[in-house]
Amino acid sequence: MRVLAVASEAYPLVKTGGLADVVGALPAALAGEGIAVTTLLPGYPAVLRAIGEAPAVLTLPDRFGPARLRRAQVGALDLLALEAPHLFDRPGNPYAAPEGGDWPDNGERFAALGLAAAEAATALGVQAVHAHDWQAGLAGAYLRHLAPRPIPTVFTIHNLAFQGQFPPALFPRLGLPAAAWSTAGVEYFGSVGFLKAGLWYADRITTVSPSYAAEIRTPAGGMGLDGLLRGRAGVVSGILNGLDDAAWDPATDPALAARFTAAAPEARAANKAALQARFGLVPDPAAPLFAFVGRLAWQKGMDLVLAALPTLLEIGGQLAILGTGEPGLEAQCRGAAAAHPGRVGAAIGFDEALARLCYGGADAVLVPSRFEPCGLAQLCALRYGAPPVVARTGGLADTVIDANEMALAAGCATGLQFAPGDAAMLAGALRHAAALIGDAALWARIRGNAMRCDVSWRRSAARYAALFREVAMAGSSVIA
Numbered sequence: 423m424r425v426l427a428v429a430s431e432a433y434p435l436v437k438t439g440g441l442a443d444v445v446g447a448l449p450a451a452l453a454g455e456g457i458a459v460t461t462l463l464p465g466y467p468a469v470l471r472a473i474g475e476a477p478a479v480l481t482l483p484d485r486f487g488p489a490r491l492r493r494a495q496v497g498a499l500d501l502l503a504l505e506a507p508h509l510f511d512r513p514g515n516p517y518a519a520p521e522g523g524d525w526p527d528n529g530e531r532f533a534a535l536g537l538a539a540a541e542a543a544t545a546l547g548v549q550a551v552h553a554h555d556w557q558a559g560l561a562g563a564y565l566r567h568l569a570p571r572p573i574p575t576v577f578t579i580h581n582l583a584f585q586g587q588f589p590p591a592l593f594p595r596l597g598l599p600a601a602a603w604s605t606a607g608v609e610y611f612g613s614v615g616f617l618k619a620g621l622w623y624a625d626r627i628t629t630v631s632p633s634y635a636a637e638i639r640t641p642a643g644g645m646g647l648d649g650l651l652r653g654r655a656g657v658v659s660g661i662l663n664g665l666d667d668a669a670w671d672p673a674t675d676p677a678l679a680a681r682f683t684a685a686a687p688e689a690r691a692a693n694k695a696a697l698q699a700r701f702g703l704v705p706d707p708a709a710p711l712f713a714f715v716g717r718l719a720w721q722k723g724m725d726l727v728l729a730a731l732p733t734l735l736e737i738g739g740q741l742a743i744l745g746t747g748e749p750g751l752e753a754q755c756r757g758a759a760a761a762h763p764g765r766v767g768a769a770i771g772f773d774e775a776l777a778r779l780c781y782g783g784a785d786a787v788l789v790p791s792r793f794e795p796c797g798l799a800q801l802c803a804l805r806y807g808a809p810p811v812v813a814r815t816g817g818l819a820d821t822v823i824d825a826n827e828m829a830l831a832a833g834c835a836t837g838l839q840f841a842p843g844d845a846a847m848l849a850g851a852l853r854h855a856a857a858l859i860g861d862a863a864l865w866a867r868i869r870g871n872a873m874r875c876d877v878s879w880r881r882s883a884a885r886y887a888a889l890f891r892e893v894a895m896a897g898s899s900v901i902a
């Protein structure tokens with residue numbers, strides 16, 4: 423069967439976060455399950471460069487200005503690019519101008535993506551549409567209201583915090599019937615809600631871990647959408663993200679100073695030394711080296727690490743920080759590095775090769791998120807033998823086995839967990855981690871367990887495939 427995936431990012435063409443990793447890797451994993459995926463992306467400059475002279479396959483209605491779809495095979499992706507230069511041929515990141523600030527016409531830009539998805543799904547005759555995050559949120563609305571035949575949609579939430587809300591004046595421009603301006607439609611607290619629409623019109627809703635699927639149905643985790651999600655609980659499920667284990671393989675990764683495997687991890691020591699050198703840390707093989715890789719945003723909890731820094735230093739630890747994001751946090755990270763030379767290093771920026779060295783060289787990776795739909799950093803850390811110290815939330819809770827007494831006795835621990843949002847508990851976890859790292863034989867066993875975890879897409883691809891088959895068999899249902 424064929425599925426049309428719709429998203430705003432796909433690795434390696436355009437990436438601002440984990441969404442791109444998932445959209446880029448899932449098609450190859452689904453191919454092994456007999457599902458052919460065509461991926462629709464906005465025609466950003468990098469996307470159009472990648473498809474070169476690819477032919478136009480469909481001219482779209484002129485609703486948001488002239489637009490057409492061009493199709494090309496790019497790596498493992500059967501790619502459809504939405505060519506609409508007035509909307510997408512811009513510098514900066516996909517959502518904001520180079521000098522910062524969201525593009526003022528983001529509503530029109532991503533409505534055009536939703537409309538293109540509905541047109542493409544119909545023209546290609548796919549059996550299902552897989553829409554990702556708010557940018558693809560209107561695909562289901564257009565399919566429901568304008569498509570000549572019903573095509574079921576699966577909507578995946580990668581992060582409920584980004585909801586795509588636009589002023590009501592956008593609604594008349596969308597070309598949807600008046601009936602869609604309703605709580606039983608795209609209206610969301612008086613605005614046009616793209617994520618809300620995606621959730622409302624989807625035949626099935628998934629998110630990227632079972633724990634997050636439960637959390638988003640509670641007032642504490644639902645970010646205003648928990649009522650809708652509780653109402654639709656019967657169609658909500660969690661499917662864990664995976665990693666492309668060929669692209670993320672410490673046995674072959676050229677970004678590492680030395681390559682290694684679970685059976686022969688000795689060369690990790692050379693990566694630790696290289697990481698210490700890159701971050702200006704004291705070249706001490708015995709110092710517990712912690713790394714943080716991620717967006718510097720409230721969600722990711724870097725401020726908690728800074729609050730727990732006195733403990734990290736007291737236990738003789740070192741800290742390598744790789745991240746980019748909120749200017750205030752960036753400054754605090756730089757400040758911590760300046761205040762503790764040789765003990766704390768900060769690289770502010772986005773650097774994939776350095777991220778790989780962090781995973782392959784740190785003793786442990788810190789993932790102190792306040793909430794985390796799935797998280798990829800801890801999966802990379804498991805695969806690269808840096809047992810993660812994670813907040814017990816969302817996908818972090820679902821993917822890391824805490825080194826508690828019973829797990830140690832059973833020999834199955836793969837990392838450590840602590841209560842989310844709590845710097846004192848993080849400090850406690852750091853002390854525990856340092857004690858475990860100090861017991862070289864025990865830490866080697868935990869590291870071996872971590873590296874032998876199956877963090878690939880295999881199990882989850884089978885689950886998505888089953889879901890697509892289920893919705894295709896049932897046809898598109900109509901919400902009561």
Ligand SMILES: Nc1ncnc2c1ncn2[C@@H]1O[C@H](COP(=O)(O)OP(=O)(O)O[C@H]2O[C@H](CO)[C@@H](O)[C@H](O)[C@H]2O)[C@@H](O)[C@H]1O
Nearest residue numbers: 439440441580716745771772773774777795796797798799
């Ligand atoms: N400065 C930097 N340099 C190099 N690499 C960097 C980097 N900062 C981050 N990365 C990389 O970007 C990816 C981030 O993925 P995550 O899943 O951890 O977070 P994100 O919050 O973007 O994703 C959202 O969507 C994904 C996908 O579903 C969910 O897993 C997640 O919980 C949700 O918040 C990882 O591969 C990480 O290594």
